[in-house]
Amino acid sequence: APPSLSVELLTQAFADNHVLEAVATGIGVYEYSLDGGPWQDEGVFTNVSTGEHEITARDKNGCGITTESIFVIDYPLYFTPNGDGNNDTWNIEGIGSNAIIYIFDRYGKLLKQISPEGDGWNGTYNSKAMPTSDYWFTVEYDEPSTGQRKEFKAHFALKR
Numbered sequence: 001a002p003p004s005l006s007v008e009l010l011t012q013a014f015a016d017n018h019v020l021e022a023v024a025t026g027i028g029v030y031e032y033s034l035d036g037g038p039w040q041d042e043g044v045f046t047n048v049s050t051g052e053h054e055i056t057a058r059d060k061n062g063c064g065i066t067t068e069s070i071f072v073i074d075y076p077l078y079f080t081p082n083g084d085g086n087n088d089t090w091n092i093e094g095i096g097s098n099a100i101i102y103i104f105d106r107y108g109k110l111l112k113q114i115s116p117e118g119d120g121w122n123g124t125y126n127s128k129a130m131p132t133s134d135y136w137f138t139v140e141y142d143e144p145s146t147g148q149r150k151e152f153k154a155h156f157a158l159k160r
Contacts, residue, residue, distance in 0.1 A: 077156055
């Protein structure tokens with residue numbers, strides 16, 4: 001029979017180094033893979049990138065395989081609103097519909113309030129394109145692992 005698999009994010013949202021732990025239970029000896037990568041004996045994965053990931057556990061004797069998905073929350077470090085369809089807006093995916101994101105210029109002026117469920121920020125203020133620069137943000141969100149309301153502040157780059 002395939003193993004039972006549980007996957008847990010050991011770090012909180014916006015961590016510098018995201019760590020996942022997968023635990024397979026059953027009667028076999030198991031190995032693990034992250035996103036179809038190489039198999040390893042331990043179920044701990046470090047430096048996991050932002051976004052959706054699939055963790056697979058399989059019995060080393062070929063007696064079963066199980067896959068679980070998990071979403072790692074972080075923010076994009078930059079965006080390039082040039083109309084090419086890649087990185088044209090800035091937003092934080094997967095943070096939950098209760099989150100509120102505020103975007104500021106380097107002087108602290110509020111430029112935009114967005115929802116993670118929306119289209120994101122397109123790099124404009126009052127219909128005018130903002131220049132290449134660093135922009136700051138504050139996000140109020142519910143920590144996925146605890147449900148506790150938190151606030152996180154950081155910055156990202158707009159590149160034209």
